[in-house]
Amino acid sequence: MSITVRLWSDEELAAIKAGTADKHLTTVFMNWGTFGEREINAFPYVLRHTYYVYFKDEDEPRKFYATDDESAWWFIEQEYKIEGIESISECTTIHRDIYKPRRIS
Numbered sequence: 001m002s003i004t005v006r007l008w009s010d011e012e013l014a015a016i017k018a019g020t021a022d023k024h025l026t027t028v029f030m031n032w033g034t035f036g037e038r039e040i041n042a043f044p045y046v047l048r049h050t051y052y053v054y055f056k057d058e059d060e061p062r063k064f065y066a067t068d069d070e071s072a073w074w075f076i077e078q079e080y081k082i083e084g085i086e087s088i089s090e091c092t093t094i095h096r097d098i099y100k101p102r103r104i105s
Contacts, residue, residue: 008038008039013038013042014042016029019047024074027066030043030044030048030066047067049065049068057084064076
């Protein structure tokens with residue numbers, strides 16, 4: 001895995017938050033290890049998709065975030081050796097109401 005040191009400009013953070021930044025830049029941002037207050041306020045939760053990469057020689061998958069499948073694949077190519085990957089999966093969580101109390105008028 002590569003190590004990157006980067007300071008985010010106010011313009012980049014505003015574009016990430018608005019969803020107008022380059023999707024690869026946004027994917028790198030979402031996988032940042034430590035966030036300061038400026039970064040937390042700009043985090044694009046609505047664009048975040050959760051992925052798991054499974055490696056042939058590891059028991060547990062590694063979780064990462066991307067804006068879409070193409071950005072997920074791009075991120076994997078940048079961070080890992082492709083030949084060691086067994087599979088990549090997107091995790092989708094659905095919440096649904098199973099009970100709502102009725103309001104009595």
